[in-house]
Amino acid sequence: MTKPLDIVIIGLSLSSSWGNGHATTFRALIRGLKEEGHRVLFLERDVPWYASQRDLADPDFCTLCYYSSVDELVSTYAGKIQAADAVIIGSYVPEGVAVTDAVAALGPKKLCFYDIDTPVTLAKLDRGDEEYLKLAQVPLFDGYFSFSGGEVLKRLERDYKAQKAIDLYCSVDADRYQNTGEAFQWDLGYLGTYSPDRQPVLERLLIEPARALPHMRFVVAGPQYPADIDWPANVERIDHLPPAEHPSFYSRQRFTLNVTRADMVAAGWSPSVRLFEAGACGTPIISDFWRGLDELLPDGEALVIARETSDVIKALSEIDEDKRQAIATAARHIVMKSHTGLARAGQLVSAIQALPMRHHDAHSLLDRISA
Known part of the structure; x- marks a missing residue:
């Protein structure tokens, strides 16, 4: 085992999974780091929309602290930031530009960025956002x-x-995501926060199949869906599903649907954490297509790629139980081997250790920012 590292992560949220995919990604990764003996201090901006929806306020696998401003972040945690073996700033951190400037000025040993939204980030930068x-x-x-x-x-x-x-793809906590053995309740389900760019695909790959297959049962779980969506009668709606209930949710589906943000599709090679969670639970996945997907989970072997409504109808109507189980087993094998929090933690630590130590002071860091 390598020497234990002290890592400071400044991220969007660890305490609340409401309306974001960051919390579950960080939780699996940090649990993996804890299992390997590393120590993590997670610093989260204390904002009301997460404070009122916290489903992990006091984790047992790291130290979680809150700050109310960039000034408080620096004044309270400067020593921890400077002493850490690595400092990682996440995407979508409130006032992230100011946070990066302030942390860089402290001269951390190694400064990293973890972009959990890379295609979105690059699209924003391209348009000057x-x-x-x-x-x-x-x-x-x-x-x-x-x-x-x-x-x-x-x-x-x-x-x-x-x-x-x-x-550094997202990952799944293998100890928490397993099949529960519950009876099937739905033929196809989807878990995800409403997004305008995903909604047309959800319409095509779940809502239209539900209309075409009125004898089957469907479910969509996630917040922020507009009230004017015309849900078919055989589509159940669940507003918010905390992570602790995800394994049960997946286990009660014959198939689960993965729908990808438009920026992620355009970029390719951007697997959602939902792919790995469903795979770990032994639920076969029907997914929209993007470049790199079948390199992770081969089409027809470890998942089913659907481009049109008819592809989903065919999968739900024609894939027999033996084939369904074979697809689920293949996906679970791949996920358990390569996409758990423990596997991802090992990748992160190896990468951090390979980065060169900094030999410049805070002034030279700021010079690089303004260059």
Whole structure:
């Protein structure tokens, strides 16, 4: 085992999974780090929309602390940031640009960025939207960990001047995501927060199949869906499903649907955590298509790729139980081998250790930001 690391993560949220995919991603990763003996301090901005929806306020696998402003972050945690073996700032952190400037000025040993929204981030930067990261800050990070792999890593280094772009896909906590053995309640389900760019695909791959198959049962779980959506009578709605209930939810579906954000589809190589969660629970996946998907989970063997309504209808109507089980087993084998929090933690630690130590002071860091 390697020497235990002290890691500070400044992320969007660990305490609340409401309306975001960051919390479950961080939880699986940090549990893996804990299992390997590493120590993590997670710093989260105390905001009312997460404070009122916390489903993990006091984790047992890391230290979770809240801050109310960038000034408080620096004044309270400067010593921890400077002493850490690595500091990782996440995407969509409130006032992320100011946070990065402030943390860089403290001269951490290794400064990294974990972009859990890489295609969205790059699309925002391309149009001059620097909500949580400035284009000029990208070269500042010793390591740019990316939710997306493949060609995206080359783009990060070539077009955005990242020093070192490293794929770090989301992952699943294997101890918490397992099949519960419950009876099937739905033929097809979907778990995800409402997104305008995903909704047409959800219409095509779940709502239209539900209309065509009135004798089957469907479910959509997730918040923020508009009240004017015309849900068929055989589609059940669940507003919010906390992570503790995800395994039961997946286990009660014959198939589950994965729908991908438009920016992620355009970039490719951007697997959602839902793919790995469903795979770990032994629920076969029907997914929209994007480049790199069948490199992770081969089409027809470990999942079913659907482009049209008819593809979903065919899968639900024609795949027999033996084939359904074979697809689920193949996906679970791949996920358990390569996409658990423990596996991802090992990748993160190896990458951090391979990054060079910093030999410059805070002034030179700020010079690099403004260059």
